[in-house]
Amino acid sequence: MSTGPVLARIAAAILGGYAFCWGFIALSMALLFAAGMPFHDTEHLSSMLGLLLYVTVFCWAFAARRLLHVWGLLAGGGALMAGLATLVQRALV
Numbered sequence: 688m689s690t691g692p693v694l695a696r697i698a699a700a701i702l703g704g705y706a707f708c709w710g711f712i713a714l715s716m717a718l719l720f721a722a723g724m725p726f727h728d729t730e731h732l733s734s735m736l737g738l739l740l741y742v743t744v745f746c747w748a749f750a751a752r753r754l755l756h757v758w759g760l761l762a763g764g765g766a767l768m769a770g771l772a773t774l775v776q777r778a779l780v
Contacts, residue, residue, distance in 0.1 A: 692754070700748035703761030704741050710768030712737040717775035 712733045719729035744761060751757045 695754055696749055696757075699754060699757045699761060700745045703758055703765070704744045704748060706765035707744055707761040707768075708737045708741045708765070710765035710772065711740055713772035714768040714775070717772045717779070721775055721779055 715733040715736065716729045719732065720726055724732075748757045748761070
């Protein structure tokens with residue numbers, strides 16, 4: 688059995704999951720702060736939710752049928768959320 692697909696799933700789970708959760712945390716912090724929540728409260732809430740999300744997408748990366756969909760959703764979604772967070776942050780400043 689080849690170890691390539693297994694290593695690709697591990698990389699998708701770790702790296703793609705990190706990118707997705709980083710984008711989620713950045714976007715949720717920006718949106719919650721824009722909604723009037725204190726900064727440190729948004730920071731803690733977003734980080735706690737991001738940790739739960741990381742565990743979820745980590746497991747999903749191994750359960751999904753197609754590895755390309757995993758990479759597309761995790762990396763693409765993370766980049767999209769990070770871009771949206773940047774737009775929200777610029778609107779606040």
